[in-house]
Amino acid sequence: MKYKAIIFDLDGTLLYTLEDLANSMNNVLKSQGLPVHEIEEYKYLVGKGMYNLAQKALPPEKREESFIKYCQQLMQEEYGKRWADTTQPYDGIPELLDKLTALRYKLAVLSNKPHEFTIQIVEKLLGRWKFDAVFGEREGIPRKPDPTAALEIAKLLNIAPEKFVYVGDSGVDMKTAKSAGMYAVGALWGFREADELLENGADVLIEKPLELLEILKDTSCGE
Numbered sequence: 001m002k003y004k005a006i007i008f009d010l011d012g013t014l015l016y017t018l019e020d021l022a023n024s025m026n027n028v029l030k031s032q033g034l035p036v037h038e039i040e041e042y043k044y045l046v047g048k049g050m051y052n053l054a055q056k057a058l059p060p061e062k063r064e065e066s067f068i069k070y071c072q073q074l075m076q077e078e079y080g081k082r083w084a085d086t087t088q089p090y091d092g093i094p095e096l097l098d099k100l101t102a103l104r105y106k107l108a109v110l111s112n113k114p115h116e117f118t119i120q121i122v123e124k125l126l127g128r129w130k131f132d133a134v135f136g137e138r139e140g141i142p143r144k145p146d147p148t149a150a151l152e153i154a155k156l157l158n159i160a161p162e163k164f165v166y167v168g169d170s171g172v173d174m175k176t177a178k179s180a181g182m183y184a185v186g187a188l189w190g191f192r193e194a195d196e197l198l199e200n201g202a203d204v205l206i207e208k209p210l211e212l213l214e215i216l217k218d219t220s221c222g223e
Helices: 018-031 039-044 050-057 065-082 093-102 115-125 148-157 171-180 194-199 209-216
Strands: 005-008 106-114 133-137 164-168 183-187 204-206
Touching: 005 148, 018 039, 018 050, 018 065, 050 065, 065 115, 093 106, 093 209, 106 115, 106 148, 115 133, 133 148, 148 164, 148 171, 164 171, 164 209, 171 183, 171 194, 183 194, 183 209, 194 204, 204 209
Parallel strands: 005 106, 005 164, 106 133, 164 183, 183 204
Antiparallel strands: none
16 A cells, blocks of 8 residues: 555654643633643543543533533633643654655644634744644534545545545544544554554554654655
């Protein structure tokens, strides 16, 4: 199989974003007089969009629909102030993107983070590289693990889904890849463990970003 394109998840795959997400949500909880969570706990709270993050972060007795949406809005405002405080590419990601660009692979980002944040963050922290598509959560488009947005990227790039490698750090990403008919690569440097990735369909696991090149070494793009 000669792969021609790679879709990357953003949080926990291209960028370490955990502290800024955790600090933002904890500030919201503090503002409402509610208990906060340790940063490591947020590895299991993030990944399914900000509504779900707010819902999971709140105590069970506070999960009324209107209050969840209120805290979601507060979270988006708080995150807008601090998303760049500690967020940065993982070690090896710049080198990987350099090599993939030199090899002429098409690159894309697909996140459950709100679309406006996804665009802003990619432009500021990953602006050195060309991404042919960058999508976050958009109104009217189901979020991952629904494959709709991944398949939209395939159509936009005019490349068959089976020619895509999908790299992500969560079970949600692996389900998205498999549902879209793409090769699922689990990133072990991210937020979740190997068991979750394998249980949700990972075709292969890699411990460091540059190991992706080993998977692609026998492929040639554009041919």
